Amino acid sequence: MKTLFIGGIKSGKSRLAEAFILEQAATEKPYYLATTEFFDDEMQARIQIHQQRRQDLFVTLEEPVKLFEAVQKCRGPVLIECVSMWLNNQLYHQIPEGDILQELDTVLQLTGNMVLVHNEVGLSVVADNRLARQFVDLSGKAAQLMGQHCDQVYFCSAGLKMKMK
Amino acid sequence: MKTLFIGGIKSGKSRLAEAFILEQAATEKPYYLATTEFFDDEMQARIQIHQQRRQDLFVTLEEPVKLFEAVQKCRGPVLIECVSMWLNNQLYHQIPEGDILQELDTVLQLTGNMVLVHNEVGLSVVADNRLARQFVDLSGKAAQLMGQHCDQVYFCSAGLKMKMK
Amino acid sequence: MKTLFIGGIKSGKSRLAEAFILEQAATEKPYYLATTEFFDDEMQARIQIHQQRRQDLFVTLEEPVKLFEAVQKCRGPVLIECVSMWLNNQLYHQIPEGDILQELDTVLQLTGNMVLVHNEVGLSVVADNRLARQFVDLSGKAAQLMGQHCDQVYFCSAGLKMKMK
Numbered sequence: 396m397k398t399l400f401i402g403g404i405k406s407g408k409s410r411l412a413e414a415f416i417l418e419q420a421a422t423e424k425p426y427y428l429a430t431t432e433f434f435d436d437e438m439q440a441r442i443q444i445h446q447q448r449r450q451d452l453f454v455t456l457e458e459p460v461k462l463f464e465a466v467q468k469c470r471g472p473v474l475i476e477c478v479s480m481w482l483n484n485q486l487y488h489q490i491p492e493g494d495i496l497q498e499l500d501t502v503l504q505l506t507g508n509m510v511l512v513h514n515e516v517g518l519s520v521v522a523d524n525r526l527a528r529q530f531v532d533l534s535g536k537a538a539q540l541m542g543q544h545c546d547q548v549y550f551c552s553a554g555l556k557m558k559m560k
Numbered sequence: 561m562k563t564l565f566i567g568g569i570k571s572g573k574s575r576l577a578e579a580f581i582l583e584q585a586a587t588e589k590p591y592y593l594a595t596t597e598f599f600d601d602e603m604q605a606r607i608q609i610h611q612q613r614r615q616d617l618f619v620t621l622e623e624p625v626k627l628f629e630a631v632q633k634c635r636g637p638v639l640i641e642c643v644s645m646w647l648n649n650q651l652y653h654q655i656p657e658g659d660i661l662q663e664l665d666t667v668l669q670l671t672g673n674m675v676l677v678h679n680e681v682g683l684s685v686v687a688d689n690r691l692a693r694q695f696v697d698l699s700g701k702a703a704q705l706m707g708q709h710c711d712q713v714y715f716c717s718a719g720l721k722m723k724m725k
Numbered sequence: 726m727k728t729l730f731i732g733g734i735k736s737g738k739s740r741l742a743e744a745f746i747l748e749q750a751a752t753e754k755p756y757y758l759a760t761t762e763f764f765d766d767e768m769q770a771r772i773q774i775h776q777q778r779r780q781d782l783f784v785t786l787e788e789p790v791k792l793f794e795a796v797q798k799c800r801g802p803v804l805i806e807c808v809s810m811w812l813n814n815q816l817y818h819q820i821p822e823g824d825i826l827q828e829l830d831t832v833l834q835l836t837g838n839m840v841l842v843h844n845e846v847g848l849s850v851v852a853d854n855r856l857a858r859q860f861v862d863l864s865g866k867a868a869q870l871m872g873q874h875c876d877q878v879y880f881c882s883a884g885l886k887m888k889m890k
Contacts, residue, residue: 401717402847402848403683403845403846403848404851404862405847405861405865405869406845406868407869437858515571515848516848516849517570517849518568518680518682518684519568519681520684520692527850531850532570535568535569535570535572536570538717538718539570541718542719550717550718552731552845552872552880553869553889554870555878557887557889559721566883568848680736682735683733683849684849685849696734696735700733704883707737707884724882724887725885
């Protein structure tokens with residue numbers, strides 16, 4: 396089964412996704428696939444908060460770019476945290492949009508329990524720089540792909556989730 | 561019956577609205593009222609994607625400004641794609657906000673099946689330029705007007721829709 | 726009972742929250758706690774619209790900073806309009822984030838009917854200035870705190886509300 400948690404910045408989507416997969420994977424320790432690559436001080440602080448929360452509940456993998464390879468290695472339920480950051484890394488490495496979406500599609504064809512966390516970034520005016528617009532478009536296309544392939548989709552705000560599918 | 565599909569950039573709202581009106585209008589070809597006026601290369605690319613998807617399923621009209629006149633001409637179900645772009649065009653032509661909302665209100669008084677597509681642009685921090693703030697305010701007021709007059713309202717994200725009304 | 730109305734700019738959240746508390750508080754006049762402090766011309770215009778709508782339906786208090794003190798004074802149902810502006814004022818006065826969230830938590834421990842209005846500002850790309858990012862993060866943390874303590878939470882768009890809790 397595949398489940399998507401989509402929401403805004405600090406919407407609680409990561410926390411909800413973690414609780415969700417831990418409840419589902421009651422008897423086996425799930426994998427936590429962290430996609431963050433670029434560290435500035437702010438990002439570092441966020442990562443440490445996430446890490447503290449994970450404690451010993453997950454088997455943690457870090458893979459900023461090769462998502463398909465990393466997910467394939469997991470021998471149990473996997474939490475992908477998060478797809479947005481992976482997209483960002485792909486754009487940074489100048490991977491063409493078609494290839495990025497193709498890889499995501501391949502990941503979504505894998506069997507097994509998978510929980511994906513993704514930022515909804517399109518509920519604003521059009522950004523005034525081309526790179527941001529490119530990211531918003533790619534992010535929305537990726538969201539639609541996940542929305543199509545996932546069995547369950549939750550929209551998150553205020554630490555709560557609404558079932559979309 | 562009037563139906564609103566509201567959502568973010570690349571949320572799948574246009575695709576959902578098209579599928580919705582085609583299903584409703586099973587026996588008659590619906591009208592597709594395109595409101596886009598300003599073409600840069602990015603916009604042109606988006607329009608072509610939309611056009612390819614429409615194929616021979618719709619009777620296409622293009623009207624960037626005179627919405628009421630255009631909708632009145634349609635002799636069947638009509639998809640307005642999209643209200644946001646029409647608002648943008650109106651602001652560009654320096655139509656006062658009151659007149660814009662008045663025209664939208666008049667459109668919403670028309671009988672017949674109507675499906676409206678609109679961007680939700682207000683779920684972000686306040687924009688740092690006055691024109692963007694003006695657009696966000698107008699867009700929200702227009703959304704409220706549509707929310708009030710429509711029989712059904714769907715909030716879209718990840719290619720999925722949630723029923724609000 | 727505590728109820729949160731969260732939504733975007735011009736989503737109709739204030740109007741929905743006002744209607745909600747007036748319906749709940751059928752026999753006693755509710756308090757309207759306005760948190761706005763900083764007035765430019767645009768803000769002034771918005772405030773006047775809000776004030777006209779309130780008429781004689783509410784007992785109006787204005788308190789931009791000392792939220793706990795102000796809420797404690799209310800001898801009946803209270804509408805806090807809005808939490809986002811109060812957060813903004815706190816940041817302006819350089820109150821540390823921990824203290825702000827602590828005060829909000831204390832407010833949420835108070836008994837009695839309370840309706841809170843809050844902006845969801847995180848459904849966009851990451852802002853390009855640090856102050857905006859700080860506000861978005863604080864706003865989301867505050868939203869999660871309210872989401873946790875409130876008995877009912879509504880997500881607003883197009884003048885309509887969706888029940889999240």
